[in-house]
Amino acid sequence: MTDRVFVIAEAGVNHNGSLDTAKELVDLAASAGADAVKFQTFSADNLAMESAALADYQRLSDSDARTQHDLLRELELSHEEFRALRAHCDSRGIAFLSTAFDLEGLDFLVTELGIPLVKIASGDLTFAPLLVAAGRTGLPVILSTGMADLAEIDRALRFIAAGVAQAHGAIERSERLTADVLEQAWRRRDEFVDFAQHVTIFHCTTQYPAADENLDLRAMQTIASTFGHRVGYSDHSLGSLASVLAVGLGAIAVEKHFTFDIHAEGPDHAASLDPDGLHAYVADLRRVPAMLGSAQKRCQPVEAGNRAVVRRSLVATRDIAAGAVITEEDVACYRPASGRTSFDYWEIVGSTASRSYRRGDLIDD
Template sequence: MIDSPNARAVQVIAEAGVNHNGQADLAFELVSVAAQAGADAVKFQTFKAESLATQDAPKAAYQERTTGTTESQFAMLKRLELSPALHRELKAAAERQGIEFLSSAFDSESLRFLVDELGLKRLKVPSGELTNAPFLLEHARTGAALIVSTGMATLAEVETALGVIAFGRIAESTEKPSVAAFHAAYAAPEGQAALRAGLTLLHCTSDYPAAPSAVNLRAMDTLHTAFDLPVGYSDHTLGTGMSVAAVARGACVIEKHFTLDRTMAGPDHAASLEPEALATMIQDIRAVSVALGDGIKRPQPAEWAVAQVARKSLVARTDIPAGTILTADRIAIMRPGSGVSPLRYWDVLGQSARRDYRAGELLDE
């Protein structure tokens, strides 16, 4: 289980993604739902279809299930683009409602827009870009904090990606990128320090929806042990249980898709939470986060009063005159627990009663 102070404060990213269906009114409503549910951030996706997919790129199987096969992936993406002006308005709306605006960029132009024009200080790297070394390098060189999703990846691929990011953080702009340079940057103390200064990994299963049998939450432990970085979970399962379980296991970030209506047309609605479920999940996450505590086994303040009632004490089984030897047949162990602890039972045996006791009276030896 992850053992890190970072596992104790959980950030919830409500992933609007493309569940706005390309419509401004739906996008603004998603921002409001995320804020009302208690999310820390609402996240969209920023892309230019022409830079993201070829005209002939196939849809993923889950996209075919949810949107059919007559429309190409390119056409679907084009329909789901958000304009720069709408990005600005959505960011302003999120900030007015007290939550962070985030987005994942899927091409270089979109990345520069998010950083240079919107001024985002934190970026989410989607799982599909983990092996896109040039794009990772661009992310690293922005200087923004990074949340890196690791769906579809092996541990070795994650390490290579971290090497690219470390190189982008510490190398001179004139230094030529290479696999060897990435490995060297990852191994360097300053590279490790740069990663720890602003990077969170998200465990993820890139299937929509992901089956519980494919979740493998223990991989969060593996990521944390291997890289000594904060680890969270990007949840693509149905329902809220896996996100709450991930928090109990130590996730410091939870990312979860949500929608206004799971029956709406679009690639991600069916695997998303509706508003009430999103709010319930966040409430449960906050409760579990508090319930994790500090790990020290000790009585909680609320337990002291219960202990006085639920625990037991040494009690006079019968009337006991002063001076009588206290024997097993004269001592009972009964509630309440406000008297002499039963741990002292053997110490009291054989002593003389210092005063008269009535049957049922707590001993004070």
């Protein structure tokens, strides 16, 4: 990731189980200028019990009797289809990412598809075996924190640190990760990687769509100050404003769902951007770093020529004899600023004129 905000176009499961649609989503993300397009790699059998109920946002209606397992089964893509997606991303010049929801999926994404980073979904922030496995990959990790508090984030980071320690042989993979072992890994977390740079913590509100009053964007600053890590934002709100504000508050990466039809059936379409919205979203985010600019307050080069035009000088309002005491009635502040600055008004008023002035002369005493 560079100083430019890293934009992840979240296709997720908005392909509705169709490889052709997934490829078209890749094309859309690439044309919009996103840095990466992200999918979700899971097996319904490994993710949810057959009796697990749908979340409210996943229901098509109050009478929707499907289970999470039913829904997930409809949205699965096979490993072969993911291989085709990865190849299509390569052909379009956009990074391929996918969130793994089980250990098998993570191994597939890392060893076969060569993902550049690991994304942990908010729902898996407490899935300790996956957190440890993510740390073992050696890849940068994005940890999404929807539904979490600071204590849970802290604990999740410790499991990732344990995985990093295992990858470097500091902890045996067969060793039980007791509280003492986790603490040992935590104390050594910077021996093998710059851990604060290695794990980017994404603020998130797990609701689709998320209302403005539930976004708490300033929580990113709390996360950053508490843990010292880089922060990002997983945006489930409507429109692009929240992501733009998030970058202004310090997010170095953002992700946002997108789709071809926000009215399509599926759990994430309603909280997604349509094609025009995605293009506008990326374009807006590309402008933010330039707008934030430097923290230094100075006269910009583009402003310099305007200083003389819009600032003021001290000007004689009537004739003043040399040696006379200059009064308030003798001077005024007028544009342009080509004479003595009007900051000096009270230094001039009450002083003795060193020379004579005609009405309209710039005061240069």
